[in-house]
Amino acid sequence: xxxxxxxxxxxxxxxxxxxxxxxxxxxxxxxxxxxxxxxxxxxxxxxxxxxxxxxxxxxxxxxxxxxxxxxxxxxxxxxxxxxxxxxxxxxxxxxxxxxxxxxxxxxxxxxxxxxxxxxxxxxxxxxxxxxxxxxxxxxxxxxxxxxxxxxxxxxxxxxxxxxxxxxxxxxxxxxxxxxxxxxxxxxxxxxxxxxxxxxxxxxxxxxxxxxxxxxxxxxxxxxxxxxxxxxxxxxxxxxxxxxxxxxxxxxxxxxxxxxxxxxxxxxxxxxxxxxxxxxxxxxxxxxxxxxxxx
Amino acid sequence: xxxxxxxxxxxxxxxxxxxxxxxxxxxxxxxxxxxxxxxxxxxxxxxxxxxxxxxxxxxxxxxxxxxxxxxxxxxxxxxxxxxxxxxxxxxxxxxxxxxxxxxxxxxxxxxxxxxxxxxxxxxxxxxxxxxxxxxxxxxxxxxxxxxxxxxxxxxxxxxxxxxxxxxxxxxxxxxxxxxxxxxxxxxxxxxxxxxxxxxxxxxxxxxxxxxxxxxxxxxxxxxxxxxxxxxxxxxxxxxxxx
Amino acid sequence: xxxxxxxxxxxxxxxxxxxxxxxxxxxxxxxxxxxxxxxxxxxxxxxxxxxxxxxxxxxxxxxxxxxxxxxxxxxxxxxxxxxxxxxxxxxxxxxxxxxxxxxxxxxxxxxxxxxxxxxxxxxxxxxxxxxxxxxxxxxxxxxxxxxxxxxxxxxxxxxxxxxxxxxxxxxxxxxxxxxxxxxxxxxxxxxxxxxxxxxxxxxxxxxxxxxxxxxxxxxxxxxxxxxxxxxxxxxxxxxxxxxxxxxxxxxxxxxxxxxxxxxxxxxxxxxxxxxxxxxxxxxxxxxxxxxxxxxxxxxxxxxxxxxxxxxxxxxxxxxxxxxxxxxxxxxxxxx
Numbered sequence: 001x002x003x004x005x006x007x008x009x010x011x012x013x014x015x016x017x018x019x020x021x022x023x024x025x026x027x028x029x030x031x032x033x034x035x036x037x038x039x040x041x042x043x044x045x046x047x048x049x050x051x052x053x054x055x056x057x058x059x060x061x062x063x064x065x066x067x068x069x070x071x072x073x074x075x076x077x078x079x080x081x082x083x084x085x086x087x088x089x090x091x092x093x094x095x096x097x098x099x100x101x102x103x104x105x106x107x108x109x110x111x112x113x114x115x116x117x118x119x120x121x122x123x124x125x126x127x128x129x130x131x132x133x134x135x136x137x138x139x140x141x142x143x144x145x146x147x148x149x150x151x152x153x154x155x156x157x158x159x160x161x162x163x164x165x166x167x168x169x170x171x172x173x174x175x176x177x178x179x180x181x182x183x184x185x186x187x188x189x190x191x192x193x194x195x196x197x198x199x200x201x202x203x204x205x206x207x208x209x210x211x212x213x214x215x216x217x218x219x220x221x222x223x224x225x226x227x228x229x230x231x232x233x234x235x236x237x238x239x240x241x242x243x244x245x246x247x248x249x250x251x252x253x254x255x256x257x258x259x260x261x262x263x264x265x266x267x268x269x270x271x272x273x274x275x276x277x278x279x280x281x282x283x284x285x286x287x288x289x290x291x292x293x294x
Numbered sequence: 295x296x297x298x299x300x301x302x303x304x305x306x307x308x309x310x311x312x313x314x315x316x317x318x319x320x321x322x323x324x325x326x327x328x329x330x331x332x333x334x335x336x337x338x339x340x341x342x343x344x345x346x347x348x349x350x351x352x353x354x355x356x357x358x359x360x361x362x363x364x365x366x367x368x369x370x371x372x373x374x375x376x377x378x379x380x381x382x383x384x385x386x387x388x389x390x391x392x393x394x395x396x397x398x399x400x401x402x403x404x405x406x407x408x409x410x411x412x413x414x415x416x417x418x419x420x421x422x423x424x425x426x427x428x429x430x431x432x433x434x435x436x437x438x439x440x441x442x443x444x445x446x447x448x449x450x451x452x453x454x455x456x457x458x459x460x461x462x463x464x465x466x467x468x469x470x471x472x473x474x475x476x477x478x479x480x481x482x483x484x485x486x487x488x489x490x491x492x493x494x495x496x497x498x499x500x501x502x503x504x505x506x507x508x509x510x511x512x513x514x515x516x517x518x519x520x521x522x523x524x525x526x527x528x529x530x531x532x533x534x535x536x
Numbered sequence: 537x538x539x540x541x542x543x544x545x546x547x548x549x550x551x552x553x554x555x556x557x558x559x560x561x562x563x564x565x566x567x568x569x570x571x572x573x574x575x576x577x578x579x580x581x582x583x584x585x586x587x588x589x590x591x592x593x594x595x596x597x598x599x600x601x602x603x604x605x606x607x608x609x610x611x612x613x614x615x616x617x618x619x620x621x622x623x624x625x626x627x628x629x630x631x632x633x634x635x636x637x638x639x640x641x642x643x644x645x646x647x648x649x650x651x652x653x654x655x656x657x658x659x660x661x662x663x664x665x666x667x668x669x670x671x672x673x674x675x676x677x678x679x680x681x682x683x684x685x686x687x688x689x690x691x692x693x694x695x696x697x698x699x700x701x702x703x704x705x706x707x708x709x710x711x712x713x714x715x716x717x718x719x720x721x722x723x724x725x726x727x728x729x730x731x732x733x734x735x736x737x738x739x740x741x742x743x744x745x746x747x748x749x750x751x752x753x754x755x756x757x758x759x760x761x762x763x764x765x766x767x768x769x770x771x772x773x774x775x776x777x778x779x780x781x782x783x784x785x786x787x788x789x790x791x792x793x794x795x796x797x798x799x800x801x802x803x804x805x806x807x808x809x810x811x812x813x814x815x816x817x818x819x820x821x822x823x824x825x826x827x828x829x830x831x832x833x834x835x836x837x838x839x840x841x842x843x844x845x846x847x848x849x850x851x852x853x854x855x856x857x858x859x860x861x862x863x864x865x866x867x868x869x870x871x
Contacts, residue, residue: 107836277651395721396736444736448736
């Protein structure tokens, strides 16, 4: 272990960790919404993000569109993409045992992953934009501007989704359906349509994430594997359906990753993250901020 | 004669809510005791504590001289205390016979022996024609009988019946009534939780009435029916006179 | 139908399979061996996943323990792989018991359980990749030491083939034998309704741990066979989510909780994937996994009980009454 506890290294790790955490939170909003509302455990969520990343990539690399403008395309695209997948594969088996849904979404994830492999080959693709190398210093710490923008985007998105759920009719319909689908139906809410909406919304946030990420991240067929797992870790930490928890959870894991890399050699840092995950699953599966239900 | 079951100060809290409050009673071997009370009075919670599905927050449960409070449900079952569930809990994707075999396996490791016991118990509850039917295809009455057969297969000395007559037609209630009487004559002690008054009145030697988790009356069915405190507890609620 | 029928059936099928080397050439023998390995692993998974109903998504962990134990001990200490086999069994049993104890004590179920198992097997990838003694990210190569049972290595395909048949027949016989025992009934009870099982005296935690150990040990044995055949093992060839998912795809498509289901699944899907890989592999990498994904989705949508599961259900409708032995919807009376 390279115990390099110099102040500079630590502050950089913390700063990077916060920004990485913001990113992790952003990509997890969708899953916490979907899992929290529909109790659907979408193992293909990581691959959805992969789709968004590829879309953003192609728009920027080939279309020469400014990454932040691509949001106008990626978000609606992912919304309908999510709805499409939901309609075709998930909604027929909503009433089936949870494990069937998990297997199904695993299948979807395999399809998406390998479709990407077949179409785009295994190359890791990334694109330079005028934002990519833009950074500034705060003391010893280097802040990358696109990452900072992603962090800000994450905060805005979290607040926006929270606001939407709290104040709009459809948002409240989503919350009602999440708490008690039967009661919601009895109150006149079209629960299946609400599920569709929630799933679309959850997928749309990934569109935003993809666009915000492409200036500094990469895309590849397997990018969804790791990021997907991170999403699950963050959501378990934060509590299903808990947006604030999702943000906090993202920060915790982001910091764990960067601080872990500073301390542990090689890819061993990742194990640290998994350990946290397992511990939480065992002892506090309802998340960091949720109140314990007896 | 020491009581078969001694419950002292049994209490269960859920956060701020006290579901069962300092409940104490005794049960002698061979009795049929009715545990009655309005909805939400804590009857099923009491059962759950007796059978080990829930831990008491306080109090003691002594069964045949042994403390069983805090033991897990499967250990309690091995001690000779079995229960049925208010909402029937079959094993849906296996046959009725296999359902009962699971219970029989509590006392034997042999598949053959378990099957023999299972078929005997199925015969006892009158389910032999349905032995090879999947549990998910049985009617409610059949499932209730299955529920009893499963519990019986574990060879209990004390059987807790949780609202076994609920949802049944009067004729069906009679069927279950006869079954319980028959089992009783074979030496099984019962505690029944029931809303169907006819069931309780006809079967119980003694009734215990609880409300808001506390004991409010105890006595023979007639005594209890005429007890003003019991009336007050049920006030506004019509106990079904099936 | 005598009670012995299922056993006889297994042995007959085993004997028939043994005729295959007469008709298959080397390439197809290779596929056949793969089918045997994966069928064996899928049967092993079936115990915890199908009978006990705990869908572990991380059984690759135990397969890896088996493979790496043997590879390491044989390479480093020049020991015969049979010693490695014993070590593999002990280690995997310990790991499965430990993991099972922690996980099931805390009553992790369904998705949470699945996630933990994924985390464990993925963590294993990273851990092993960082241990130079185990070959790091590049994995370990094993030397070919000659054609002999002592080395668990054979010159041609036949040796491995018959070894695979023995393993598969063994696990099928084992599964069949356990089907009438208390242990499997208790597993099924746990799967169908854990609370009811507890109320009937089943120690559900112990049962699940036992199932996990049984599954884990058998997966480790599969891992040993795997590494002896391929003479190579790398972190992602045994650990990691994808391998574990592959194992359970065969079991699920073939029919969870049935004796023959995992075999049927492997027989159908493994050749499919190998041929896809051979024909399209160069131009379309990943085509075989794409097919698996599609098969999985279609199975969940249209045939969630798998092929043998559907067969059993049809058979049940046909013969509503049967004398003995019992008809069990998930297992069939003798399938």
